Amino acid sequence: MNRLFLLGAMVMIASTAAGCGRIEPAQADLVLLGAKIFTADAEAPWADALAVKDGLILEVGTERAVSRFIGEGTEVVHRPGGLAVPGFNDAHVHMVDGGRSLVGIQLRDAEDEEKFRDRIAAYVRDLPPGTWVQHGNWDHEAWPSKRHPSKELIDPVTPDHPVFVTRLDGHISLANSLALELAGITADTPDPVGGDIVRDPETGEATGIMIDAAQTLVTRIIPQPDDVEIRRVLEAAIAHAAELGVTSVQDNTDSQLLRVYEQIRSEGKLTVRVNAWHPIGEMEQLVEEGIRAWSGDMWIRRGTVKMFADGSMGAGSAWFFEPYTDDPSTSGLAMDSEEDMRRMIREADAAGFNIACHAIGDRANSVILDALAEAFRINGARTIPRRHRIEHAQAVREEDMDRFRELGIIASVQPSHAIDDMRWAEKRIGRERCDYSYRIGSFINSGIHTAFGTDWFVEPLDPRLGLYAAVTREFPGGGPEGGWFPEEKITLEQALTAYTLGSAYAEGLEGVKGKIAEGYLADITVFEKDLFKLEPREWLTIPIALTMVDGKVVYAAQEE
Numbered sequence: 001m002n003r004l005f006l007l008g009a010m011v012m013i014a015s016t017a018a019g020c021g022r023i024e025p026a027q028a029d030l031v032l033l034g035a036k037i038f039t040a041d042a043e044a045p046w047a048d049a050l051a052v053k054d055g056l057i058l059e060v061g062t063e064r065a066v067s068r069f070i071g072e073g074t075e076v077v078h079r080p081g082g083l084a085v086p087g088f089n090d091a092h093v094h095m096v097d098g099g100r101s102l103v104g105i106q107l108r109d110a111e112d113e114e115k116f117r118d119r120i121a122a123y124v125r126d127l128p129p130g131t132w133v134q135h136g137n138w139d140h141e142a143w144p145s146k147r148h149p150s151k152e153l154i155d156p157v158t159p160d161h162p163v164f165v166t167r168l169d170g171h172i173s174l175a176n177s178l179a180l181e182l183a184g185i186t187a188d189t190p191d192p193v194g195g196d197i198v199r200d201p202e203t204g205e206a207t208g209i210m211i212d213a214a215q216t217l218v219t220r221i222i223p224q225p226d227d228v229e230i231r232r233v234l235e236a237a238i239a240h241a242a243e244l245g246v247t248s249v250q251d252n253t254d255s256q257l258l259r260v261y262e263q264i265r266s267e268g269k270l271t272v273r274v275n276a277w278h279p280i281g282e283m284e285q286l287v288e289e290g291i292r293a294w295s296g297d298m299w300i301r302r303g304t305v306k307m308f309a310d311g312s313m314g315a316g317s318a319w320f321f322e323p324y325t326d327d328p329s330t331s332g333l334a335m336d337s338e339e340d341m342r343r344m345i346r347e348a349d350a351a352g353f354n355i356a357c358h359a360i361g362d363r364a365n366s367v368i369l370d371a372l373a374e375a376f377r378i379n380g381a382r383t384i385p386r387r388h389r390i391e392h393a394q395a396v397r398e399e400d401m402d403r404f405r406e407l408g409i410i411a412s413v414q415p416s417h418a419i420d421d422m423r424w425a426e427k428r429i430g431r432e433r434c435d436y437s438y439r440i441g442s443f444i445n446s447g448i449h450t451a452f453g454t455d456w457f458v459e460p461l462d463p464r465l466g467l468y469a470a471v472t473r474e475f476p477g478g479g480p481e482g483g484w485f486p487e488e489k490i491t492l493e494q495a496l497t498a499y500t501l502g503s504a505y506a507e508g509l510e511g512v513k514g515k516i517a518e519g520y521l522a523d524i525t526v527f528e529k530d531l532f533k534l535e536p537r538e539w540l541t542i543p544i545a546l547t548m549v550d551g552k553v554v555y556a557a558q559e560e
């Protein structure tokens with residue numbers, strides 16, 4: 001018997017006991033009145049009030065039905081004109097990198113090379129010499145030149161600080177000369193497998209730009225942050241999630257980060273539920289620990305392993321069948337040999353893990369679907385239900401769409417990637433391939449399980465942007481008229497459902513979270529206004545009134 005159903009049954013029993021076991025109706029801990037409620041429950045999508053007790057939803061329905069649970073100790077929250085939805089579950093985040101984007105150097109909105117250099121210069125001014133400058137999320141595609149920066153740009157302002165700042169997609173970094181020197185990288189250093197040390201075509205010297213696997217030549221020599229530093233950054237990220245109505249995250253973690261999460265949780269300070277993925281390289285260690293899919297509890301889940309099939313479209317390293325339109329010399333990069341990827345998937349599936357595989361290019365998606373199909377054939381049925389997923393699933397050919405459905409693979413997509421990448425995607429891969437990329441509407445309308453996320457730090461963690469992107473496929477400021485590949489647009493109901501119930505399904509928890517329904521976990525987000533009554537453009541600035549996790553208010557806007 002799988003644990004999901006056991007757990008679901010336990011939750012239902014708990015709520016029945018609370019609701020009907022006594023003559024007097026149970027007293028709710030909290031009742032929400034006045035807001036419209038979108039439940040994401042297909043059988044009863046709308047309600048007017050809800051009651052919460054012991055971290056679970058006790059009742060959802062009319063104000064009358066809910067009011068009978070109001071007792072002396074009940075907190076009654078009135079949010080007239082608001083909209084309550086199941087708490088957002090971001091199916092793909094990098095909490096530490098995201099936290100760093102809140103507390104570290106900010107390069108994302110530097111408008112050109114000069115501003116980029118000036119920000120770095122200002123940042124190092126008070127920094128002890130020798131301290132590394134990292135991350136930053138720069139984006140050369142937003143600059144008039146659209147050219148990669150080079151070490152020559154930043155060397156004059158960083159003579160005493162090694163710099164290794166990363167593009168917002170995480171696939172390209174810029175090192176200054178000091179960083180290259182410390183890492184021992186010279187003109188003669190060969191490109192590693194799966195990576196590029198970009199070189200000046202005339203001198204052959206490294207320009208400082210390191211792509212994909214080449215980045216590790218530098219990162220491996222950067223001192224690792226200690227738990228205290230990780231905690232400082234993670235706490236900023238957790239608070240940010242609460243402010244944005246994000247109640248669950250599925251996070252690219254590692255052993256150190258997991259330790260810090262556990263520490264915060266043991267102090268009762270964790271306000272977001274975490275599905276903590278491990279790099280697939282840690283699998284052996286996980287097996288030894290007895291971890292596999294469905295391990296953990298409702299606060300920290302484990303048993304998903306993360307792997308990569310390719311790089312990113314922005315970096316030109318996503319793996320396609322055909323060469324890039326703007327660079328016919330390459331079709332992108334596979335992260336490993338096909339054989340190794342197939343073996344990893346087969347082993348992870350056999351060991352009872354769920355697999356989250358990053359695949360962006362059409363070939364990467366196709367090869368991973370092949371590998372999953374092969375693993376299922378060889379491993380046969382599994383007692384632990386499979387919730388394998390492809391992360392990003394950006395370019396997927398028609399024939400592979402059917403395989404997503406047949407194999408039950410979850411498409412874990414980030415709507416905000418579409419409206420960000422559309423600035424340059426047609427230039428890079430051509431219009432024909434864009435036609436079968438970022439196909440969110442196709443996934444959802446053809447019955448493929450779809451989870452929504454942001455890939456924060458790559459995109460903002462803000463769910464309002466994801467909803468807007470999925471529904472309009474327009475830039476936040478508007479355009480292109482009618483949306484980019486408008487046939488892929490979806491409704492707000494569909495977008496909210498993918499962002500809540502869809503993401504819960506991806507972690508196997510659709511029986512306990514992702515809906516506002518009796519017996520479900522009381523993770524709820526309330527907007528100050530009803531998004532359904534507003535233009536999508538207005539959603540972007542509608543304040544989050546309240547975020548509730550486990551029946552407790554973890555964020556509340558100041559009331560006017």
Ligand SMILES: [Zn+2]
Nearest residue numbers: 092093094455
């Ligand atoms: Zn990611």
